Amino acid sequence: MKNSQTRSSFKKFVASCLRVKENMLILSAVSVMLAGCAGPAINPHARSTFLNSHDLVNMTDQMAASIASDPIITKITARHPMVIVLTPLKNDTNELIPRDQGDTFLHRVRVLLTAHQSLRRHFEFVLNPATFNRLQKQEGISTAQLGPRAGRVLPQYALQATFYADTKVAPKYRSDYYLCTFFLTNIHSGRIIWEGSYETKKAVHGGFLY
Secondary structure, eight states, rough: OOOHHHHHHHHHHHHHHHHHHHHHHHHHHHHHHHTTTOOOOSSSSSSSSSHHHHHHHHHHHHHHHHHHHEEEHHHHHHHHEEEEEOOEEEEEEESSSHHHHHHHHHHHHHHHHHHHHHHTTEEEEEOOOHHHHHHHHHHHHHHHHHOOOGGGGGOOEEEEEEEEEEEEEEETTTEEEEEEEEEEEEETTOOOEEEEEEEEEEEGGGGOOO
């Protein structure tokens, strides 16, 4: 009986590993397709210290792959899908990042996690409640027409990102070290269940500095 239970546990472990490997392969394929159509994300000038489309692709590929293969998240999504809301990017760098461009970093993670059916069963994304209410008002839907809130799919987790930078400037030199952090938080408990980061350093000299 004990040997039978051991074999059963081993089979479940192998199956779990295969699912993780499959998700990683799917994310790799999706990221290749998205990379082919990625344009400038933050600044169109290649010779600057600003984050660019290369950072966007590399960063979000890493974050999506890390989320999909994380043991805690895999355990949660084996029972039910994770319902996630995106929160606006928090920018603590010296670089001006417009809201819509900053949110591209979070939305590309969302696209990677929902682009394939096998991943879509594990991750569901919903609108931010403030955005949801604004859209309903735009459509002329009153509070009375909405009925009870019980019918609305409410988020259980929040995907957030904060970008930091250490900037050094001289008459003919500028460098920026970026630390871009992403984290998934359980909305009810406030507990961070996953966190990932992307680091890069950029520098320009002389005539390229502006």
